[in-house]
Amino acid sequence: MHRILPKTAARAHVEVESNNRIIPLNNEIKSLLISRLVDSCGRQGKAFELTIEKDDQHSCFDKVKDLASLDEQAFIDRSIEVAQLLADSQDSRISVPGGYFLLVEAWSRNRNTNVYVILKAERQDALNDLGNSVQAVQNIFLSPAQKMYKAGVFQQISDANPLTKNNFTAYLFDSQFNDGTKLAEYFYKDFLGLSIEGNWKVQTKMFYDLFNETTDSLFKNDIENRNNCRDLLRTEIMNQNGNLHAHEAINRIVPLAYRDKYIAKVGSKFPTPFIKDTELIQGKLSHKSVLLTGSIRLLAPTESFNNQDIVIETSPDDPRIKIVKIRIDGNEDNA
Numbered sequence: 083m084h085r086i087l088p089k090t091a092a093r094a095h096v097e098v099e100s101n102n103r104i105i106p107l108n109n110e111i112k113s114l115l116i117s118r119l120v121d122s123c124g125r126q127g128k129a130f131e132l133t134i135e136k137d138d139q140h141s142c143f144d145k146v147k148d149l150a151s152l153d154e155q156a157f158i159d160r161s162i163e164v165a166q167l168l169a170d171s172q173d174s175r176i177s178v179p180g181g182y183f184l185l186v187e188a189w190s191r192n193r194n195t196n197v198y199v200i201l202k203a204e205r206q207d208a209l210n211d212l213g214n215s216v217q218a219v220q221n222i223f224l225s226p227a228q229k230m231y232k233a234g235v236f237q238q239i240s241d242a243n244p245l246t247k248n249n250f251t252a253y254l255f256d257s258q259f260n261d262g263t264k265l266a267e268y269f270y271k272d273f274l275g276l277s278i279e280g281n282w283k284v285q286t287k288m289f290y291d292l293f294n295e296t297t298d299s300l301f302k303n304d305i306e307n308r309n310n311c312r313d314l315l316r317t318e319i320m321n322q323n324g325n326l327h328a329h330e331a332i333n334r335i336v337p338l339a340y341r342d343k344y345i346a347k348v349g350s351k352f353p354t355p356f357i358k359d360t361e362l363i364q365g366k367l368s369h370k371s372v373l374l375t376g377s378i379r380l381l382a383p384t385e386s387f388n389n390q391d392i393v394i395e396t397s398p399d400d401p402r403i404k405i406v407k408i409r410i411d412g413n414e415d416n417a
């Protein structure tokens with residue numbers, strides 16, 4: 083375990099505070115760590131299989147794929163190199179928090195294969211005085227406040243000499259992703275060298291969230307276009323076309339004057355078509371949010387708008403006034 087020290091007024095670059103010894107874990111801490119990994123990457127469905135893209139000599143994958151063959155000192159040295167890759171990935175970003183870096187070499191009894199786990203726990207304010215210790219590990223995973231962490235898992239699935247990315251499966255867990263925050267590119271892409279290509283659930287969610295984020299930013303003071311773009315995006319996501327072409331969707335949804343900005347912010351992230359899979363955004367699609375003013379929002383089940391249980395009209399006497407009509411007979415529990 084090593085610490086990642088963020089940029090500060092006095093620290094120009096992200097730095098690694100390395101630890102030159104392996105931290106022994108007792109059975110209690112091992113069980114806790116396994117339990118948290120299972121909860122994060124297994125039962126809760128918050129982990130995703132991604133593609134290993136970067137596998138060159140200086141990549142994270144190349145540094146971890148042979149960990150099982152290293153002795154203790156070589157393992158420590160290699161872990162410092164991997165931690166430095168994380169620090170370098172953060173260095174070009176603004177306001178990425180520091181935290182604890184943990185490298186775990188494990189063994190899957192069920193599959194009889196090597197498993198390498200890389201974790202970054204992002205909140206460290208309460209841990210500053212614990213250094214690199216077993217107590218810090220315990221606090222990271224025991225404290226309810228310490229839930230902001232990310233994990234990358236490389237699991238060996240076959241043997242070869244030399245080992246390549248074809249002998250591994252990679253998984254990503256990000257505690258903030260299901261809360262609406264987009265996946266941290268510096269972690270999964272720049273550091274771990276993984277790609278979301280081929281994971282349609284993740285791609286669909288990231289496209290939907292990034293599109294709406296861009297809409298809210300560009301039309302901050304334009305309620306009509308803001309609501310319209312969100313409605314058209316929902317229609318695009320829910321239509322019968324199985325594939326989503328980001329560039330074509332932008333052209334269908336966005337007013338001409340703003341298309342270039344959407345293409346730069348959204349379309350550039352999704353250069354190739356992907357298959358729509360709405361599993362991760364079902365909760366968002368089941369409810370619809372309509373801005374009435376810059377500070378007043380109406381939120382209700384989508385079905386309430388579709389079957390006209392809720393109707394929003396402009397007053398014929400004053401275009402500045404919106405009239406909201408709600409049918410309460412029979413469907414009031416859904417309104």
